[in-house]
Amino acid sequence: MNDENTVLRVEDLRVQIETDTATLDILHGVSFDIKRGETLGIVGESGCGKSMTALAIMRLAQKNVKVSGKIELCGESLLDMDMKQFRAIRGNRMSMIFQEPMTSLNPVFTVGHQLMEVFRLHQGLNKKEARAKAIEALRMVNVPMPEKRVDCYPFELSGGLRQRVMIATALACRPELLIADEPTTALDVTIQAQVLDLMCKLRDELGTAIAFITHDLGVVSELCTRTIVLYCGDIMEQGTTEDLFTKPLHPYTEGLKASLPERGDRGRLQTIPGAVPSALDFPKGCVFAPRCPYATERCAQAKPPLYDMGNGHTVRCFRYEEVSK
Numbered sequence: 444m445n446d447e448n449t450v451l452r453v454e455d456l457r458v459q460i461e462t463d464t465a466t467l468d469i470l471h472g473v474s475f476d477i478k479r480g481e482t483l484g485i486v487g488e489s490g491c492g493k494s495m496t497a498l499a500i501m502r503l504a505q506k507n508v509k510v511s512g513k514i515e516l517c518g519e520s521l522l523d524m525d526m527k528q529f530r531a532i533r534g535n536r537m538s539m540i541f542q543e544p545m546t547s548l549n550p551v552f553t554v555g556h557q558l559m560e561v562f563r564l565h566q567g568l569n570k571k572e573a574r575a576k577a578i579e580a581l582r583m584v585n586v587p588m589p590e591k592r593v594d595c596y597p598f599e600l601s602g603g604l605r606q607r608v609m610i611a612t613a614l615a616c617r618p619e620l621l622i623a624d625e626p627t628t629a630l631d632v633t634i635q636a637q638v639l640d641l642m643c644k645l646r647d648e649l650g651t652a653i654a655f656i657t658h659d660l661g662v663v664s665e666l667c668t669r670t671i672v673l674y675c676g677d678i679m680e681q682g683t684t685e686d687l688f689t690k691p692l693h694p695y696t697e698g699l700k701a702s703l704p705e706r707g708d709r710g711r712l713q714t715i716p717g718a719v720p721s722a723l724d725f726p727k728g729c730v731f732a733p734r735c736p737y738a739t740e741r742c743a744q745a746k747p748p749l750y751d752m753g754n755g756h757t758v759r760c761f762r763y764e765e766v767s768k
């Protein structure tokens with residue numbers, strides 16, 4: 444199934460972390476793909492493996508993290524490349540934006556310097572050309588007075604502007620793939636809406652494939668054509684965002700949806716009982732069974748496979764027929 448529109452293909456992605464005392468299985472064989480111009484939502488509660496998925500793809504995980512499986516960018520295997528080859532791709536054909544811009548912007552250089560580096564490194568431009576491109580990139584993300592802001596240090600800018608600079612840096616080389624890990628969580632609501640608009644605009648202009656990681660199902664329903672629901676390092680459900688929201692088949696998706704505030708309905712907000720287990724003791728059987736209102740003895744014993752519902756909709760639950768009733 445090698446579709447020429449497929450930008451990112453992740454197959455059976457596994458991540459293990461070696462600690463002093465144990466080997467933790469963080470991701471257990473995650474598979475998905477993202478097509479050109481498509482935004483895929485990756486959702487799930489804190490600790491379910493969203494950031495680890497992103498870091499594994501970007502090869503930014505720490506040394507004690509073992510990544511296996513297949514990750515392909517436009518058909519090229521990323522895990523088989525040496526770091527030198529990979530660095531020519533990262534920040535160029537694929538890039539990432541983080542929750543907190545200060546983690547990826549260097550505080551000791553001006554934003555212009557950091558943007559210019561991208562153009563000099565990946566496009567071989569000289570200083571003057573790179574500076575002109577940097578100003579253009581800031582203008583593209585609606586930074587006011589880009590000719591002035593280009594000489595600012597990150598700390599001289601507001602959180603919203605820093606986030607725009609990070610987006611400008613990530614998109615500078617018109618990447619085929621952008622991974623956004625909670626890109627707007629730290630921003631206030633108005634700025635958040637502006638940043639999301641901007642990402643959509645750039646996606647539509649450049650055809651960038653986006654993986655959008657978030658807790659916020661409201662944002663997912665606006666932004667993402669397809670969504671995967673992660674829990675304890677496994678995909679619980681995957682499908683079009685519309686299918687997932689209108690007819691969730693996994694009790695976990697149903698629970699996440701019930702905890703989404705609807706207009707005028709704040710009083711009846713439900714949360715999923717219990718907490719995400721630690722990677723040290725994931726339940727055997729279905730990982731969600733201890734918190735699941737539908738669980739039976741079978742769920743506690745055996746891990747459900749992914750059932751294919753057609754239309755790209757898959758669900759990892761023995762009881763999906765009950766959920767859909």
Ligand SMILES: Nc1ncnc2c1ncn2[C@@H]1O[C@H](COP(=O)(O)OP(=O)(O)OP(=O)(O)O)[C@@H](O)[C@H]1O
Nearest residue numbers: 460467469488489490491492493494495496721722
């Ligand atoms: N360096 C590490 N050492 C041990 N465990 C780790 C390490 N980094 C992450 N983990 C574990 O890996 C799991 C997945 O973490 P990850 O950061 O991917 O979660 P997340 O879904 O991004 O959560 P959040 O929504 O809070 O950002 C968690 O159980 C976490 O405790």
Ligand SMILES: [Mg+2]
Nearest residue numbers: 493494495624
């Ligand atoms: Mg995270």
